Amino acid sequence: MKTSIATVSIGGSLREKLVAISRAGFDGYEIFENDLISSPMSPEDIRSLSDDLGLTIDLYQPFRDFEGVSESQLARNLKRAAAKFDVMKRLGVDTILACSNVGTAIDPSDQLAIDQLGKLSEMAEFFDVKIAYEALAWGKFVSTYDHSWSIVQAVNHASLGLCLDSFHILSRGSSLDKIAEIPGDKIFFVQLADAPLMSLDVLTWSRHYRLFPGEGAWDLPAFVLAAISAGYSGPLSLEIFNDTYRQGAPTLTARDGHRSLKTLEDETIGISSSHSQTSFKNLDPLPLLQVPRGFSFVELQPGEGDQLVKVLSALGFELAGAHRRKAVELWTQGDARIVINNDLTGTQAELVGVGVEVADIDTLTERARSLKARLKPRDIESGEEELVAVEAPNNIDFYFGELTGVNPKWSSEFASLNSKSSQETALTHIDHIALRQPWQRIDESVLFFRSIFGLEIDDGQDIASEFGLVRSRSLVNKDRTIRLALNVTPTGADGRQTFSDHIALSTVDILKTAKLLRSNGLHVLRVPQNYYEDLTSKFEIDKDRLKEMQDFDVLFDSNEDGNFFHFYTQPIGSLFFEIIQRVDGYDGYGASNAFVRLSSQRAIDVKGLVK
Incomplete structure (x- = not known):
């Protein structure tokens, strides 16, 4: 499958990150807003550099604290969204990650979130972009993927789908069973992170201790299997917040990340024998393991x-x-x-x-x-x-x-x-x-x-x-x-x-x-x-x-x-x-x-x- 990584996952300037991502063998990347804002390169320059490096820009992120807000805040949020959509067009990226509100939401009712995300979806359709709605594990009113899916279903707009993030799902101990109920074309993006088992608040755990797949304690092959079985065929992308990774050499960190994704694909193939193989034709197997004796x-x-x-x-x-x-x-x-x-x-x-x-x-x-x-x-x-x-x-x-x-x-x-x-x-x-x-x-x-x-x-x-x-x-x-x-x-x-x-x-x-x-x-x-x-x-x-x-x-x-x-x-x-x-x-x-x-x-x- 297509491999991708968020620029926040590695250290260095944006140019250094993109060169490292390309050399590691990734197909594309998620551009993290802070990397864009702090870069001396214009969106057009970034798009041109990405083309030269053979990289696609797969996701713009994050767009925070949109839904469940007052009317006056909604107006400001829509203005902010229009500006982000315009930047996306200049970058050549068609999908934005919208996180569930953690700070400014005032109403826990789903209906308000549904109405406001509907308006955002209509604006996205005008700009010809898509919104991948993600339930943050510490979201104020929406913190589980099944809840976010019920909202996306209710909005019922072609421009609005889900982002499934393994950290936000597995850190809460959520069952993967309900992923099977989500049509594959409504899963707009899949983000992957492993983690050690820790007794921490989930926000601190997420911001400092994420790991590449295979380095932690979670069953990520089962997670990927669930998404692909539902019909997802987009990129498998790494989103890793880890202090050590960002202090390391970008080339080494990117290489390690790509290695983890290719191994994860291979392991997912290994557990997929009981499922229809048509869903897994895009997974790339590795040469067979030769475990030392x-x-x-x-x-x-x-x-x-x-x-x-x-x-x-x-x-x-x-x-x-x-x-x-x-x-x-x-x-x-x-x-x-x-x-x-x-x-x-x-x-x-x-x-x-x-x-x-x-x-x-x-x-x-x-x-x-x-x-x-x-x-x-x-x-x-x-x-x-x-x-x-x-x-x-x-x-x-x-x-x-x-x-x-x-x-x-x-x-x-x-x-x-x-x-x-x-x-x-x-x-x-x-x-x-x-x-x-x-x-x-x-x-x-x-x-x-x-x-x-x-x-x-x-x-x-x-x-x-x-x-x-x-x-x-x-x-x-x-x-x-x-x-x-x-x-x-x-x-x-x-x-x-x-x-x-x-x-x-x-x-x-x-x-x-x-x-x-x-x-x-x-x-x-x-x-x-x-x-x-x-x-x-x-x-x-x-x-x-x-x-x-x-x-x-x-x-x-x-x-x-x-x-x-x-x-x-x-x-x-x-x-x-x-x-x-x-x-x-x-x-x-x-x-x-x-x-x-x-x-x-x-x-x-x-x-x-x-x-």
């Missing part, structure tokens, strides 16, 4: 010195081979693979790449390209595996490759690949990876992993730290063989030591592993005695077991599904490792212990990580 490897920059190698050795990893032509090493233990890229010359150890296993590389590549992800083909020569990477919003590369047999294809590029470990193996596989996120790009990251890789939003947590709350969101595949924790560090946090990426490695016996790794010379993150004294007040733990846990700085969490044991290495540059054991069906990350870890990391004086 597991982690293939992580790629690390070693930093200066040999601390990373020492820590990997102490963790029980072995050098499995060196790449045949690159300064790259493969370290393995169980099904966990760590690639050290010695061609990278940064001064500190850092996570730079993550490899995942998929069924079809080509299809995933096409999907990523369709969603305008930044593809980064791998440097390869004849006989080497073609790994494709996409750059995530936090600048970490995510590679995708196919798994064949026990080892991935690319592992054959490493000479002297060891098939059998010479030491006791304690760790089995990568359980999850936690990634730091720039505060202004966390929602973009969620959409990135949902839309390209098909990961599902699992949960969200706010974790206390000495600098403030760390906002955390988790994404997983269905089988939980892929788990990503996205962590937003507090604004103003100094240094990278406390807020780092980390790799969680699984074991089947946490205390046995802790003893083994301690004997290997691994220094772990120390846990205060107060933690263990408090633990006894929360859980019934055998005294001897608790003593062992304290001796080896093992933390504990439990819920109705099972138990969770974990401990951490001390930081290595901007990353650290976590060793975990899940017991029974425990599905979390030990978030209740995160504040202890953050405090301990903040307190340490790093003088060497391994004996």
